[in-house]
Amino acid sequence: MTTETQSAGSRPATIDIDNLTIDYVTDETRLRAVEGLDFHIEAGEFVAVLGPSGCGKSTVLRALAGLLRPSAGTVRIAGVPVTGPRRDVGVVFQDPTLLPWKNVLENVLLPGRIMKLDRDWCLKRARYLLALVGLETFEAYYPSQLSGGMRQRVGIARGLLHDPAVLLMDEPFGALDAMTRELMNLEIQRIWRDMRKTVLFITHSIPEAVFLADRIVVLTSRPGRLQEVVDCRLPRPRTTAVMNSREFGDLTARLRGVFGIESRID
Numbered sequence: 524m525t526t527e528t529q530s531a532g533s534r535p536a537t538i539d540i541d542n543l544t545i546d547y548v549t550d551e552t553r554l555r556a557v558e559g560l561d562f563h564i565e566a567g568e569f570v571a572v573l574g575p576s577g578c579g580k581s582t583v584l585r586a587l588a589g590l591l592r593p594s595a596g597t598v599r600i601a602g603v604p605v606t607g608p609r610r611d612v613g614v615v616f617q618d619p620t621l622l623p624w625k626n627v628l629e630n631v632l633l634p635g636r637i638m639k640l641d642r643d644w645c646l647k648r649a650r651y652l653l654a655l656v657g658l659e660t661f662e663a664y665y666p667s668q669l670s671g672g673m674r675q676r677v678g679i680a681r682g683l684l685h686d687p688a689v690l691l692m693d694e695p696f697g698a699l700d701a702m703t704r705e706l707m708n709l710e711i712q713r714i715w716r717d718m719r720k721t722v723l724f725i726t727h728s729i730p731e732a733v734f735l736a737d738r739i740v741v742l743t744s745r746p747g748r749l750q751e752v753v754d755c756r757l758p759r760p761r762t763t764a765v766m767n768s769r770e771f772g773d774l775t776a777r778l779r780g781v782f783g784i785e786s787r788i789d
Contacts, residue, residue: 535721536611536688538564538587542596544746545582556582558746560596566688569715569722571736573729575782579747580725584693587723588614600689610638613687613720617694619678621666627653628662631680638685645684652680655714672703679714690720694727705763708734712761729778733771734761741781750781 543560546553557579564570572580585591586598589608598605600612613634621630628649635645653659656676666674675695682690692711696704712735715722726732732739732755739753755774757765765771 534688535567535719536601537566539599543593543598544595545591546594555746558748560749562740562749564721566721567719569735569737570740571724571726571732572740573726573732574742574747575744576727577745578742579745581693584691584725588612588691610685611688613682613690615678615682615692615695617697619674621674621677623666626663626665627677630677631684634681634684648684652683656680671699672707690722692724694725729775733774
């Protein structure tokens with residue numbers, strides 16, 4: 524079977540969030556995580572969502588992944604309301620949660636088994652993706668034999684196996700050391716340029732958001748509301764040298780000002 528027949532949709536898709544409100548409800552309490560959120564993402568765009576801890580960033584991503592039902596408002600991908608997990612969406616979490624008893628190749632192939640996709644097509648695509656993330660010689664390795672950055676690369680390959688139109692990334696590099704995180708930022712930019720998926724990238728790191736994104740959606744403290752959307756017009760492809768540029772410094776300073784943290788920066 525061809526890629527087109529097995530793929531959920533290799534063309535990137537739009538994302539629309541309209542008046543999104545999400546409450547977490549228990550028998551005794553109601554906690555509003557997100558309130559009245561509106562924004563649009565163009566097909567193929569790389570958008571970062573930035574905000575303080577607990578502002579509802581991950582909640583927004585879980586709603587887009589079909590893992591949370593909105594209390595009010597709608598989320599749509601390619602114009603279709605999200606009512607549950609979808610085949611045109613890939614998700615990469617901070618913890619890649621690889622199965623320790625399966626090797627790298629088998630972990631990448633897992634979504635294909637769940638979705639009952641053609642085995643031969645999945646095997647070919649898995650090997651292509653492992654080469655894309657620089658792990659083509661690690662097929663037979665187990666998660667315990669990999670570094671944190673390598674495990675996260677496996678998670679990215681797994682999230683892309685079924686050729687989704689949208690890739691949702693929930694602070695995927697937050698647990699990595701600074702040097703590995705910088706390397707992974709370069710890698711995910713390269714992968715995005717090669718594959719041109721629509722990417723929604725959750726982060727609490729201002730420099731990471733500025734380095735990666737076309738636009739940055741800034742949320743307020745809980746409940747998360749839209750504070751502003753910041754354009755990042757830095758030239759692409761971006762290398763680490765851009766971090767020394769005046770434009771990069773101006774953008775990061777502006778965003779620090781939004782959060783009122785200039786006085787806490789050395």
